[in-house]
Amino acid sequence: MSIVQTVADYLPIVPKPRPKYVTENGKRVHGLIAEYDTPADVYHAAEKIRDAGYKKWDVHSPFPIHGIEEAMGVKRTILPYIVFKVGLGGAFGGWLLQYWITAVDYTGFTVQGKPYGAWEPFTMIIFELGVLHAAFAALIGMLMLNGLPRWNHPLFSSDRFLGTSQGKFMIGIEATDKSFDPEASRALLESTGGNDIEIIEDDD
Amino acid sequence: MSALHPDQVTAERLAGLRPGAAGRDVDMGLGDGTLTEDPALESPLVLGDRSFDEVTDIVCGYAENPAPKWWLIAFGIASPIAGLGTLFILYMIITGVGTWGLNNQVDWAWDITNFVFWIGIGHAGTLISAILCLLKQKWRTAVNRSAEAMTIFAVICAGIFPGIHVGRVWFAWFLFPIPNYNWIWPNFRSPLLWDVFAVSTYATVSALFWYMGMIPDLATLRDRADARLRKGISKPFSLELPTGHFVVIDAITPDKIRAFVYGLLSLGWRASSRHWHRYEAAYLILAGISTPLVLSVHSIVSFDFATSVLPGWHTTIFPPYFVAGAIFGGFAMVLLLLIPLRQVMPNFKDLLTLRHLENMAKIILLTGMMVGFAYGMEFFIAWYGANEYEAFVFTNNRALPTWISDKGAPYWWAYWAMISCNVLSPQVFWFRKLRQNPLVIWIVALFVTIGMWFERFVIIVTSLHRAFLPGEWHMFFPTLTDIGIFVGSIGIFATLFLLFVKFLPTFAMAELKAVMPAADPHGHHGDHQTGHDPQHGIAGGADQKHQGTANAEGGH
Numbered sequence: 001m002s003i004v005q006t007v008a009d010y011l012p013i014v015p016k017p018r019p020k021y022v023t024e025n026g027k028r029v030h031g032l033i034a035e036y037d038t039p040a041d042v043y044h045a046a047e048k049i050r051d052a053g054y055k056k057w058d059v060h061s062p063f064p065i066h067g068i069e070e071a072m073g074v075k076r077t078i079l080p081y082i083v084f085k086v087g088l089g090g091a092f093g094g095w096l097l098q099y100w101i102t103a104v105d106y107t108g109f110t111v112q113g114k115p116y117g118a119w120e121p122f123t124m125i126i127f128e129l130g131v132l133h134a135a136f137a138a139l140i141g142m143l144m145l146n147g148l149p150r151w152n153h154p155l156f157s158s159d160r161f162l163g164t165s166q167g168k169f170m171i172g173i174e175a176t177d178k179s180f181d182p183e184a185s186r187a188l189l190e191s192t193g194g195n196d197i198e199i200i201e202d203d204d
Numbered sequence: 205m206s207a208l209h210p211d212q213v214t215a216e217r218l219a220g221l222r223p224g225a226a227g228r229d230v231d232m233g234l235g236d237g238t239l240t241e242d243p244a245l246e247s248p249l250v251l252g253d254r255s256f257d258e259v260t261d262i263v264c265g266y267a268e269n270p271a272p273k274w275w276l277i278a279f280g281i282a283s284p285i286a287g288l289g290t291l292f293i294l295y296m297i298i299t300g301v302g303t304w305g306l307n308n309q310v311d312w313a314w315d316i317t318n319f320v321f322w323i324g325i326g327h328a329g330t331l332i333s334a335i336l337c338l339l340k341q342k343w344r345t346a347v348n349r350s351a352e353a354m355t356i357f358a359v360i361c362a363g364i365f366p367g368i369h370v371g372r373v374w375f376a377w378f379l380f381p382i383p384n385y386n387w388i389w390p391n392f393r394s395p396l397l398w399d400v401f402a403v404s405t406y407a408t409v410s411a412l413f414w415y416m417g418m419i420p421d422l423a424t425l426r427d428r429a430d431a432r433l434r435k436g437i438s439k440p441f442s443l444e445l446p447t448g449h450f451v452v453i454d455a456i457t458p459d460k461i462r463a464f465v466y467g468l469l470s471l472g473w474r475a476s477s478r479h480w481h482r483y484e485a486a487y488l489i490l491a492g493i494s495t496p497l498v499l500s501v502h503s504i505v506s507f508d509f510a511t512s513v514l515p516g517w518h519t520t521i522f523p524p525y526f527v528a529g530a531i532f533g534g535f536a537m538v539l540l541l542l543i544p545l546r547q548v549m550p551n552f553k554d555l556l557t558l559r560h561l562e563n564m565a566k567i568i569l570l571t572g573m574m575v576g577f578a579y580g581m582e583f584f585i586a587w588y589g590a591n592e593y594e595a596f597v598f599t600n601n602r603a604l605p606t607w608i609s610d611k612g613a614p615y616w617w618a619y620w621a622m623i624s625c626n627v628l629s630p631q632v633f634w635f636r637k638l639r640q641n642p643l644v645i646w647i648v649a650l651f652v653t654i655g656m657w658f659e660r661f662v663i664i665v666t667s668l669h670r671a672f673l674p675g676e677w678h679m680f681f682p683t684l685t686d687i688g689i690f691v692g693s694i695g696i697f698a699t700l701f702l703l704f705v706k707f708l709p710t711f712a713m714a715e716l717k718a719v720m721p722a723a724d725p726h727g728h729h730g731d732h733q734t735g736h737d738p739q740h741g742i743a744g745g746a747d748q749k750h751q752g753t754a755n756a757e758g759g760h
Contacts, residue, residue, distance in 0.1 A: 043725035046477075062256055062424070063718040064480035065725050077482045083489050098392045101381060111393045124398040124504055128405040131497045135409040135490060139416050142486035146479040149471035156474070159434055162427040164475045165420065167256030167717075 019202075021175050021182060028202035030154035031057075031174040032185055033161060034194025039065045042169040045192035046071040049171065052188055056177035060155075060164035082141045083134050090133025094126040095119070154202045161200075172200070239558055239640055249342060249719050251554040256717050262551045263421075263711045264428055268462075270442055271706055274548045279706075282698035289692010293368060296685050301371050303685040309678035310668045313661075314686045315369040318693060320505060320660040321533070322362035323403065324526070325653075327498055328534025329355025330410055333417070334494035337487075343563055345715040346556045349421075350545075351538045352414040353708070357700040358537070359407045361693040366399070368689075395507035402504040409497055413490050420483075421709035423470035429462035502530045509663065516597035516667030519585065525578035532571035532626070533656035535564050539649040541701060543642050545710075555711055558640055565639040568652060572630035575659070579627065593672070601666045614679060615666045622662050625655025 021029035036042040039061065046059050050073040059068055069076075102109075103117035114121075143149060155161050155172060164170050171194060173185050182199075189197050250259065271279075296303050306313055329351040336344040367376055379400045381390055390397050432438045441456035473479070503523035510522040539561065546552045583603075586594040602619040606612035613619065629651040633639040670677045704710070717723055 039723055039725040059477035060475045061477060061480070062260070062475060063420075063714040063723060064484050065477065065723070066718070067725065068477045069481050071725075072477060074478055074481050077485050079482055079485045080489060083486075087493070097381060101389045102392050106387075106389045109391070111391060114393065121393040124395075124500070124507075125392065125401045127496075127500060128398075128401040131493050132405045132408060134493050135412050138486040138489045138493075139412050142416070142482045143471065145482050146476075148473065148479070151472065153472060153474055156430075159431065161474075162431045165424040165427045165473075166260040 019175070021180075023199060023201055025201065029175040029182070030200040030202040031172050031177075031180070032182075032189060032197055033060075033155065033158060033170050033172040033200055034189040034192075034197045035160065036169040036171065036194060039169060041193050042171060043068060043071050045171055045189075045194060048192045049173070049188065052179065054173060054177055054179050054185075056174040056180075058172050058174075060161070060168075060170040060172060062165055062167055062169075077145065079138070079141050079145060083137045086137035086141075087130045087134030091126050091130030093133070094129030095122055097129075098122040098125060154200050157203065158198055158200055160196065160198065239562065248721070249346065249557070250716065251557055254554065254720070256720070256722070259555070259717055259720070260424060260428075260713060262555065263709055263713045263716075264425055266549060266705065266710050267425060267707055268428070270444055272548070273444065275702060275706060276444075279699065279702045282695050282702055285695025286692060286699040287695075289689055289695050292685055292688035292692055293364065296689065297368060297373050301369065303683060305681045305683045305686055307678050307680070309671065309676050310665055310680040312369075312664050312668060313680045314682055314690055315365045316508075317657065317660040317664050318690050319362050319365035319369075320526075320664075321657045322358045322365075322693065322697075323406075323505060324502065324530035324533045324656060324660075325537045326355045326358035326362060326406075326410070326534065327502060327527075327530035328538050329353070329358075330406075330413065330494050330498040331531055331534065332538075333413055334491040334498060337491040338495060342719045343560050345712055345719050346560050347538060347542065347564070348715070349414075349417065349712045350542060350704075350710055351534075352410065352417065353704045354537060354541060354701060355410050355534075356407070356414055357697050357704075358534075359403070359410060360700065361697050363403065363407065364689075364693060364696075366403075395504065395511050398504045399508055402501045406497060406501045409490070409494060413494060416483075416486065416490065417712055417715075418709060419470055419473050420475065420714040421712065422466045423473035423475065424713055425709065426463055426466035426470050429459040429466065432459050433457075433463060499527055502526045514667055514671060515591070515593040516601065516663070519582065519594075521578055521581055521585070525575065528571050528574035528578065529656060529659060532568060532575055533653065535567050535571070536649040536652035536656070539564055539568075539645055540653055543646040543649070545705065546642065549705075549710075555716065558642070561642055561645055562640050565633045565645050565648075568648065569630050569633040569639070572626060572652070576627035579623065597667055597670075601670050602662060613666065615662065615669070618658050618662050618666065622655050622658040625651040626659060629655070 019028040023029055034045075036045060042059055042061065043065060046068060049057055050071065059065070059072060061068070068074075099117055099122065102122075103115075107116050110116075160168070161170065171189065171192075173180060173189070179185075186197055254262075304313070304315065329348075332344050332351045333348045336348075367373065370376055370379075378388075379390065379397070390400075429438075438457050438459035441453045441458055443451045445451060503526065506522035506526035509517035510519060512518060542556060543561070546556055583598050586598050599613075600611050601613045602615065604612040605616040605620075606614060629648050632644060632648060638644045665680050669680055
C-alpha cells in the first residue's frame with residue numbers, strides 16, 4: 001500500500017489507491033492538522049498520539065524539538081550506516097585510483113626510489129575522497145530517506161501550515177493511517193490541546 | 205544604595221543582570237547584559253525577549269526588505285573592484301605569468317601568499333559549524349551561517365590563485381587524474397596533488413554543509429513569500445536610489461521570484477519532525493567528518509612547503525602552526541565582517557550579542573598565542589637543531605633589521621609587521637574592558653588580517669629570495685598586476701558576501717530558535733496552562749529570559 005502510494009506520488013501515470021475518505025468537494029482527504037502553541041504542548045500531544053497507536057502522522061515545527069523522536073516513537077535513522085558505507089567505498093576508491101595509476105598503469109616512473117605501490121603517500125587522498133563521498137551520502141541520503149526533493153505536498157494547501165516553518169507547531173495525521181477515523185482522530189487532537197483543526201484535501 | 209529585597213536580587217541574578225557571588229563588585233548591566241562573569245550563569249543567546257515569529261521576522265526581513273542605502277553603496281564599491289580584478293586576471297592569462305613580479309629566485313610570491321591567506325580565512329566557518337557543534341557551544345548558532353558563507357567565498361578566492369599560477373591555464377585539467385592521449389598521469393606522491401584534492405574536497409563539503417543548513421531557512425523564506433502571494437499583499441519591485449527617489453517596476457513581483465527560487469532550493473522541505481530527525485543526524489555526521497577535514501586541509505597546504513628541502517619551509521611544526529594560524533585569521537575575518545553588520549542591520553545586535561564577540565575575541569587571543577609560540581619555536585629549533593642554514597633564514601632573512609647589521613634581512617619590516625599584528629595586537633584581549641568593546645575587537649581583527657597576510661608573505665618570499673646560492677639572491681617587487689589581482693580578490697569576496705547578506709538567510713534561524721529558552725519542551729509552557737504536565741515543567745509560566753538560566757541544556 002505505502003509503496004504504491006509513494007510511487008504514485010512521484011509518477012502520476014500510476015493510479016493512486018482508491019481514497020477511503022472524500023470531502024464534500026469530492027476530493028481525497030489527505031489528513032487532519034491541528035495547531036499547538038508551544039513546543040511543550042506539541043511534545044505532550046505527540047506522546048498521546050503515539051500511545052494511541054498512530055503510525056502515519058507527523059509533528060511540524062520550525063526547529064527540531066529536543067527529544068521529539070522519543071515522544072513520537074520514531075526509530076533511529078539508518079543514515080549513519082549509509083554514510084559509513086559510502087564513505088568507506090569512497091576511501092577504497094581513492095586507494096584504487098592511486099594504486100592503479102601509480103603501480104599498475106604507469107610504472108616506470110620512479111620517484112625517490114620508493115616502491116610503486118607504497119601506501120603512505122596515498123593516505124591523504126584516500127582520506128579526502130572518503131570524506132567527500134561521506135558528505136554527499138549524508139546530504140543525498142538524508143533527502144532520499146525523507147522523500148525529498150518533491151515539488152509539492154497536500155499540506156502546503158493550508159494557509160496556516162505555512163507558519164510551521166516560522167513559529168507555529170502542528171500535528172498532522174494522515175488519512176492512510178490504519179487507525180485514522182475522521183471523528184475519533186479529530187477528538188484525539190482536540191483532547192491533546194490542538195486548536196483550529198483543519199481537514200487537508202489532496203488536490204488530485 | 206538601597207537594599208533590594210532578596211527575591212528581587214535572585215530574580216535579577218537569574219536574568220543575568222547581576223553577578224552571582226554577593227559582594228563582588230562587577231558592574232551590573234554591563235554592555236547589553238550578556239557579559240556576566242559568573243560561570244554558573246548562561247547568558248541569553250537572543251536578546252529582547254523575542255518570540256519565534258519575531259526572530260523569523262528579523263532574519264527574513266534582511267532578505268525581504270528593499271536593499272538599504274548602505275548596501276547599495278557598499279555593493280557599488282565592491283563589484284567594480286571585483287570586475288577590475290577579473291580584468292587583471294584576464295590580462296594575466298592572456299599575457300602570461302611574466303606580468304607578475306616573479307623572477308628566477310622568487311618563483312612563488314603573491315599568488316601563493318594570497319592562496320594560503322584566503323584558504324586560511326576559509327577555515328573559521330567550518331570550525332564554527334563543525335568543531336563548536338561537536339563541543340555543544342550553543343553560541344555558534346548566531347555566527348555559523350555567515351561564517352560558513354564567508355568560508356565558501358574565501359575558498360572561491362583561494363581557488364583562483366593556484367588555478368592561474370600554473371601559467372597555461374588551459375592545461376589546468378592536468379591537475380586531475382583524467383585519462384588522456386598523452387598517456388600521462390599526475391604524480392600522487394606530490395603534496396601539490398594532495399592539495400588539489402584537499403582544497404576541492406573542502407570547497408565541496410563546505411558548500412554542502414552550508415546548503416544543508418540553509419534548507420529549512422530557505423523553506424521559511426519560501427513560505428513567507430507564498431503566504432504574502434496568497435493574501436495578495438505582495439509589493440511590486442522597488443529600488444531606492446541614493447538620491448531618495450524610488451524606481452518601481454510593476455511587472456516584477458519579487459515574491460513570485462522568491463517563492464520560485466527559494467522553493468526550488470528548499471527542495472519541498474515541510475518542517476516535519478521525522479525529517480528533522482534525519483536532518484539532525486546528517487548535520488552531526490557532516491560536523492563529525494568536517495572536523496578532521498578542516499584540520500587536514502591546512503595541514504596539506506603546509507605540506508606544500510614542509511616537504512621541500514628549502515630552509516624556512518622544511519620544518520615539522522608547519523601543520524599545527526598553519527592550522528592555528530588559519531583559525532586565527534578566519535575568526536578575525538568573521539569579526540571584521542560581522543561587527544559593521546551589527547551597526548547597520550536592524551536588530552542584528554540582539555542576535556549577535558557582546559557575549560558572542562567576547563567569545564570570538566578569546567579564541568583570537570588563544571590562537572594568536574599559538575602562532576606566537578610557533579614563531580618562537582622556529583627560532584628555538586633552528587638553534588637547537590644546529591642547522592646553520594635554517595638559523596640564517598630566520599635571523600638574516602627575516603628578523604634582523606638592516607639598520608642594525610649589514611647582514612640583516614631586507615624584509616625585516618614584513619617580519620616585524622607580522623609579529624606586531626599577530627602576536628602583540630591580540631594581547632589587548634587580556635583586558636576585559638577591551639575584549640568587550642566592539643570597536644577594539646574590530647581594530648584588532650583588522651590588524652590580525654593584515655598580519656596573517658604578512659605571515660604567508662614572510663614564509664614564502666623571505667625563504668625563497670635568498671636560498672643556498674648567494675649568486676641567485678633576488679628581491680621580489682610586486683607589479684600592478686600582482687596588486688590588481690589581490691585587490692580584485694578582496695572585491696570578489698566582498699561582492700559575494702554582500703549578495704549573501706541581501707538574498708539568503710543571514711542567521712541559521714532554525715538553529716537560533718532551537719537554542720532559545722522557549723524551545724525547550726520540558727521547561728517552558730508559555731503563559732497558558734494547556735497540556736501542562738507538572739512532571740515535566742520546571743518553572744511553568746516563568747519569564748522566558750529566566751528560563752535560559754534554569755535549563756542549561758536546551759535543544760541543540
